[in-house]
Amino acid sequence: MSKLALLGGAKAIGEEGRALKANWPNIGLEAALCDYTGAKYAKCVSAGTAALISGLFAAGCGPGDEVITVAYTWVATVGAVLRVNAVPIFADIDPRTFCIDPEDVKRKISPATKAILAVDYYGHPAPIPELMAIAEEHGLVLIEDACQASTSEINGQKVGNLAHFTAFSWSGKPIYSGSGGGAFLTSDRHLYERALLAGQHPTVIQGLATDPDVLKYASMGGTGDNMRAVGTDAMAQLMDAEVRTDARIRNCDYLTEKLSAIPGITPPYVRPGYKHVYHYYNCLWDATPWGFSRDTLCSALNAEGIFAVAYLKDANFNFAPESKPIEAGGPIHMRTIFQERNLYGKGCPFLCPHVANPPVYSEGDLPVSEEMWKREFAFFQPDLSPPCDERDMQLIVDAVHKVLDNADALKQWEQERASQ
Numbered sequence: 001m002s003k004l005a006l007l008g009g010a011k012a013i014g015e016e017g018r019a020l021k022a023n024w025p026n027i028g029l030e031a032a033l034c035d036y037t038g039a040k041y042a043k044c045v046s047a048g049t050a051a052l053i054s055g056l057f058a059a060g061c062g063p064g065d066e067v068i069t070v071a072y073t074w075v076a077t078v079g080a081v082l083r084v085n086a087v088p089i090f091a092d093i094d095p096r097t098f099c100i101d102p103e104d105v106k107r108k109i110s111p112a113t114k115a116i117l118a119v120d121y122y123g124h125p126a127p128i129p130e131l132m133a134i135a136e137e138h139g140l141v142l143i144e145d146a147c148q149a150s151t152s153e154i155n156g157q158k159v160g161n162l163a164h165f166t167a168f169s170w171s172g173k174p175i176y177s178g179s180g181g182g183a184f185l186t187s188d189r190h191l192y193e194r195a196l197l198a199g200q201h202p203t204v205i206q207g208l209a210t211d212p213d214v215l216k217y218a219s220m221g222g223t224g225d226n227m228r229a230v231g232t233d234a235m236a237q238l239m240d241a242e243v244r245t246d247a248r249i250r251n252c253d254y255l256t257e258k259l260s261a262i263p264g265i266t267p268p269y270v271r272p273g274y275k276h277v278y279h280y281y282n283c284l285w286d287a288t289p290w291g292f293s294r295d296t297l298c299s300a301l302n303a304e305g306i307f308a309v310a311y312l313k314d315a316n317f318n319f320a321p322e323s324k325p326i327e328a329g330g331p332i333h334m335r336t337i338f339q340e341r342n343l344y345g346k347g348c349p350f351l352c353p354h355v356a357n358p359p360v361y362s363e364g365d366l367p368v369s370e371e372m373w374k375r376e377f378a379f380f381q382p383d384l385s386p387p388c389d390e391r392d393m394q395l396i397v398d399a400v401h402k403v404l405d406n407a408d409a410l411k412q413w414e415q416e417r418a419s420q
């Protein structure tokens with residue numbers, strides 16, 4: 001008779017019993033994410049935003065703490081910093097990759113800096129090796145917002161185990177779920193356990209945490225937020241995300257070959273050793289040879305049936321074309337929240353007593369970000385991924401040529417609209 005597990009014997013399900021556990025919501029996906037990235041710990045959460053908030057909370061970011069990040073990103077990155085009541089400090093970007101510039105990060109470090117929050121923008125990884133060196137030197141936590149880049153790599157190493165803490169999103173991203181969701185990944189046990197307190201169910205914290213300083217808050221579910229996992233169908237997606245990513249890269253390489261021959265269009269730059277997974281295929285527009293603006297180019301392409309977007313300006317216009325106007329997009333430091341610095345009506349998190357040096361966000365702070373958003377346009381992942389193939393990419397190229405062949409008509413169209 002074998003000894004009861006309750007009394008110290010081996011479990012009846014043994015090691016082969018992994019499948020029994022795998023059918024519990026998310027446990028299978030979390031194990032698969034660890035296998036895929038090499039991270040020691042993964043936790044599925046309700047969204048990429050939840051993963052970011054969990055990471056910032058785990059890093060101890062709160063009132064009076066500064067987080068160095070970019071103004072050139074989807075709003076969730078910076079929103080997560082505000083959500084933990086920390087102060088975003090913006091660093092400029094590299095004009096080729098659109099990702100954070102490590103040299104500017106160094107300039108922005110102050111005694112109040114707690115974390116660096118870098119974004120793998122459009123699917124091109126941020127310069128994580130350089131940023132890790134800076135973070136280690138200054139005792140900071142490096143959080144990687146890999147929401148747009150969950151299948152990318154640097155020097156053959158998967159994103160997810162490169163920074164101290166990484167956030168993934170499943171919402172229309174390289175690893176996808178129809179119901180949204182996301183995950184955080186880390187190999188740091190302390191960060192993993194603290195991150196659970198940002199929004200996990202009390203029994204999840206109780207089951208996974210071992211640190212008494214974490215367990216003492218478990219019965220309340222930590223901060224009391226609900227960031228519990230959704231999007232478990234990302235498991236199926238994970239199995240072919242790699243194949244889809246590689247097919248998308250082949251499609252984008254084809255686009256690059258064709259578009260780089262066109263004056264006025266600069267296709268995306270890919271840093272050597274970096275795997276750009278093209279959540280967006282981002283180009284720069286130079287109006288000089290054609291005489292009409294980037295916005296007119298996008299309008300003309302959209303009318304031809306090719307979705308082209310000025311992402312930082314109006315990422316959502318495709319989904320809500322008739323909605324009422326809100327403030328124009330652009331780099332985040334110029335938006336009302338940062339100009340007013342009064343989000344909660346009492347100056348927090350920018351001007352509260354915990355803040356030693358209240359930040360001022362001004363035009364001219366981030367010259368590269370302020371220039372790039374006026375020139376970029378992008379094609380979106382679904383139009384670049386299988387089943388789309390070279391023939392579809394050629395349709396995009398043909399549409400671009402059709403638009404440019406009609407430059408004179410477009411110049412006139414633009415002038416008429418300007419005079420209305």
Ligand SMILES: Cc1ncc(COP(=O)(O)O)c(C=O)c1O
Pocket residue numbers: 046047048049050073074076077119145147148169170171180181182
């Ligand atoms: C760069 C970036 N960060 C964070 C997020 C947030 O992810 P989610 O929508 O799953 O909250 C997104 C989503 O689009 C994103 O693009």
